[in-house]
Amino acid sequence: MTASGDETGDLLRYDEWAAALEDGDLRGQRCPDCGHETAAPKAACGRCGARDLETVSLPTEGTVYTETTVAVAPEGFDGGYRVAVVDLGEARVLARLADDCEAGIGDPVEFSGTVSGPNGEPAPLFD
Numbered sequence: 001m002t003a004s005g006d007e008t009g010d011l012l013r014y015d016e017w018a019a020a021l022e023d024g025d026l027r028g029q030r031c032p033d034c035g036h037e038t039a040a041p042k043a044a045c046g047r048c049g050a051r052d053l054e055t056v057s058l059p060t061e062g063t064v065y066t067e068t069t070v071a072v073a074p075e076g077f078d079g080g081y082r083v084a085v086v087d088l089g090e091a092r093v094l095a096r097l098a099d100d101c102e103a104g105i106g107d108p109v110e111f112s113g114t115v116s117g118p119n120g121e122p123a124p125l126f127d
């Protein structure tokens with residue numbers, strides 16, 4: 001516990017996560033109680049509810065857990081891009097697949113940068 005008693009003071013925030021992502025650091029959180037890892041900022045562990053999550057750097061190599069093609073894109077985007085849930089071991093991250101990436105379920109992929117989402121927010125890109 002910190003001196004102030006603020007147990008959430010060190011929690012990974014979205015703006016920190018996004019800035020690190022643009023610097024090539026895929027961050028996540030690890031639960032000190034159950035070991036569960038997530039790939040995007042959360043206020044509490046999705047498995048056990050613990051709130052004192054630790055910030056960790058996630059592996060940059062993983063495998064495609066599942067993927068799909070977005071044919072009807074958000075306004076301002078061209079459809080036909082692929083998104084995937086990439087298995088990074090304990091954590092899974094929702095990501096875009098590069099246009100020339102032909103990886104399917106179970107294939108290896110590597111974190112290769114970011115793309116802009118519908119509101120300009122960065123999304124991890126895998127290739």
Ligand SMILES: [Zn+2]
Nearest residue numbers: 031034045048
């Ligand atoms: Zn937990």
